[in-house]
Amino acid sequence: MRTAVVIGTGLIGTSAALALAARGVRVHLADHDPDTARTAASLGAGTDEPPAGKVDLAIVAVPPAHVAATLADAIGRGVARAYVDVASVKGGPRRELAALGADTTAYIGTHPMAGKERSGPLAATADLFEGRPWVLTPTRETDHEVLNLALELVALCNAVPVVMDADAHDRAVALVSHTPQLVSSMVAARLEEADETAVRLCGQGIRDVTRIAASDPRMWVEILSANPGPVAEVLAGIAADLRATVDALHALESADVDERRGGAGGIEDVLRRGNAGRERVPGKHGAAPMAYETVAVLISDQPGELARIFADAGRAGVNIEDVRIEHATGQQAGLVQLMVDPSAAAALTAELRDRGWALRRP
Known part of the structure; x- marks a missing residue:
């Protein structure tokens, strides 16, 4: 993949564009609001200038209600060799696209399982999809080159491809x-x-x-x-x-x-x-969830405190598997809960105590 166009420069579209641009793909950005596309371009996601010719991949990142019409327009204009959308529903848009008479052999529905509470290009990051499932919903009529380009998109975004039927998705x-x-x-x-x-x-x-x-x-x-x-x-x-x-x-x-x-x-x-x-929710790296032991540390609301805790854990040779912070209401303090392998909890506890940290029962 050398060229792509992203249609819809919100959180998902801009994040995909940032990831592709960082891997050397020339990305063209389009949005119904030109200012939004310009904002995405200013972040390094690509250019808001239209492509001179057909690109390798068109990524449609618009709301589900507009996916089919946007795809049909792009396919009709011959914008790309392959087309994907990244909407969070898959069955309806595909049926709507077919009803519009568009050539669906060049299209595959996809859905990256990633997002944030915030929306818009300013919330986008190139690493949004790293390690996250990215669903692909090919059909028997999907062209092999189209599927390969979709898989390349997933790989360039460092996501994990998952193939599913659209309605099952x-x-x-x-x-x-x-x-x-x-x-x-x-x-x-x-x-x-x-x-x-x-x-x-x-x-x-x-x-x-x-x-x-x-x-x-x-x-x-x-x-x-x-x-x-x-x-x-x-x-x-x-x-x-x-x-x-x-x-x-x-x-x-x-x-x-x-x-x-x-x-x-x-x-x-x-x-x-x-x-x-x-217990069925996948744990770290998608594996079966593990029963971690929690080491709870009282921490003041001061710059560098979290970094100091992690550095001290590193000195003990302990890998922090997960972390959460429970804030104290009305106080400049909180409780950091460090989740670690049970076999490492004693060593971490001893190291933190030796370095003056106040430990609490989790």
Whole structure:
């Protein structure tokens, strides 16, 4: 791949353009808002000048509702040898493109499983896709050269290719991406009118659950409008669990011993099923999740403190597998939780104590 055009210079389009440009591909940028394309170009993502001739690959990075029309226009103009889109739904756009009479042999639907709460070119980074799954949805009519160019795109972005059927992909992202967004927003919505005293009690748990609730509502309306059926099916299952959980909680208020016992059993059932589901979420490098041991360190809000902790861990020869920070409300301090291999926890604890760190129970 020597040349590419990116149509749609938001977060995903600009990030792909930055990654390609960094690998020596000449990237042309286009957007319905010329200022957005110019912004992406100023970041080093390519040029906002149109290509002089046919490019190797066209990457359509527009909202799902506009994917088919944008692709049909680009294919009709002969912009590229191959065409991909990066929308978060795959089945609908392909069917719409076929209905428009476009040549679909030169097209393959793709979806990089990466993103941020922030949108737009200023949020883009060349490393956004590194190590992340990038779904490809070829069909029997997909040209081999087109598939190879799509695979090259994934490789140049340092992502991991995953081949799926388009409709199976849409059902999968309904479960692992689209529904979590709605559930996160629903929980966060409870905070809007909450008493200030309650809000001040927010800890890491509520921060974890509501992190993605900061996402752009307009963008998510477009995404969910393109995949409503599968999302509704997942939510229906959650709604059934919610109803059963509400009933179980009410049973715990009962004066009847058997009802209370049944309520406790219902709560335990949903919590245990949650444990089982959480254990299936891939861990580091996509492997099965590992049970890490947590070493918790009290840290002051001062420049260089995190770097000092990591350096001290390095001196102990310990690899930090994961890290999280729990901020102390109203204080210039926090609790850094270092997740390490259980066999390394004792050595890390001893090293940090020797270097004056205040350790806490995680």
